[in-house]
Ligand SMILES: Nc1nc2c(c(=O)[nH]1)N[C@H]1C(S)=C(S)[C@@H](COP(=O)(O)OP(=O)(O)OC[C@H]3O[C@@H](n4cnc5c(N)ncnc54)[C@H](O)[C@@H]3O)O[C@H]1N2
């Protein structure tokens with residue numbers, strides 16, 4: 408058995424037992440969000456054409472059976488199998504022609520056939536459709552040599568959806584598959600949640616617009632474009648986006664304005680413990696409250712959730728990787744709770760490509776890339792040797808986050824860990 412030496416603390420104090428005591432677990436933070444954040448109340452009716460990406464506020468039920476009538480699954484001939492006497496072959500006169508979209512009046516009575524096309528209603532009396540490739544057409548008759556089974560090539564009424572059946576429950580996001588189901592169910596108008604109003608305040612005296620002029624000790628703003636892109640969803644309106652200075656009075660004014668118009672105010676930076684960190688004092692000065700402040704997670708320890716007036720508040724750390732990781736884990740959970748969308752897709756297990764040695768303390772969410780499958784068909788992930796909260800270059804090669812439990816100090820190659828794929832929005 409390999410015995411590993413304990414990993415020594417580098418001495419920053421971040422992971423001291425005193426500090427960790429004040430932090431809650433990831434699951435506790437998610438439970439608090441689920442228990443305290445209700446969906447926005449208002450809903451609106453939208454036509455199916457405009458509903459893409461929105462969240463259903465009422466279940467969709469099937470207006471009639473789907474398909475609404477028995478119909479042909481192939482181009483061919485509708486016949487009555489009971490009329491085929493003897494061993495065959497049979498010669499059947501073609502007595503009718505039934506294209507798709509045309510109501511059928513002539514029945515198939517006895518040893519006759521109706522020319523029929525895919526999707527056309529089955530004439531009364533017929534109980535099978537023989538593909539045209541399986542018959543010989545000769546003028547007004549067909550020659551049939553093999554007896555078809557009853558129901559051959561017939562799509563039965565209601566076989567896809569029963570009348571009144573729930574096709575989609577509320578809380579579904581309407582993607583192409585859901586839109587298809589609504590269309591098949593005859594639901595042309597849908598009741599959806601109104602769009603979420605989100606305000607974004609990126610703080611820090613040092614940040615400047617990416618690519619623009621900057622002076623010594625100034626940096627380009629990663630968080631505004633990163634979070635604007637993360638919020639680019641059909642059910643979100645960014646109602647305000649601003650830059651905040653490291654100044655209490657200014658932040659109080661900006662957060663006050665934003666909280667009056669938004670369902671959710673997102674801040675980045677300024678939530679650590681230094682005297683330049685004014686976001687939490689500003690939230691408090693506005694009479695706000697916190698649901699939690701500080702999670703035993705690496706990166707992103709200072710992440711906070713609370714309220715400012717009627718608005719919810721998500722305080723993300725300034726370090727861009729910390730902000731992105733905490734957005735993926737807590738931000739998306741908050742948005743789902745506010746929009747009434749069902750629970751997030753569950754994490755899955757993957758195998759680590761190499762060994763891991765780390766300092767225990769906080770649950771580490773390390774960016775990882777999907778690298779293929781092992782001999783047992785299990786997904787394998789590759790990763791860097793450590794998580795760096797400011798190295799943005801590590802994000803785009805990764806496909807998601809692997810969860811390294813708080814107390815784990817070392818893991819051998821091939822160990823299973825939880826993995827949460829990045830949400831693309
Ligand atoms: N004494 C302590 N210091 C720190 C602690 C601690 O526990 N004790 N925690 C550290 C951890 S962990 C984190 S995470 C950060 C979080 O700090 P803040 O959320 O207050 O963020 P800032 O200090 O404003 O910024 C941190 C870092 O990120 C850069 N930054 C900020 N905004 C942007 C942006 N829009 N684009 C790009 N980069 C940005 C900023 O320049 C800083 O380098 O606190 C640690 N400190």
Ligand code: MOO
Pocket residue numbers: 704705706707708709724726729796
């Ligand atoms: O929590 Mo911080 O994000 O470790 O850098």
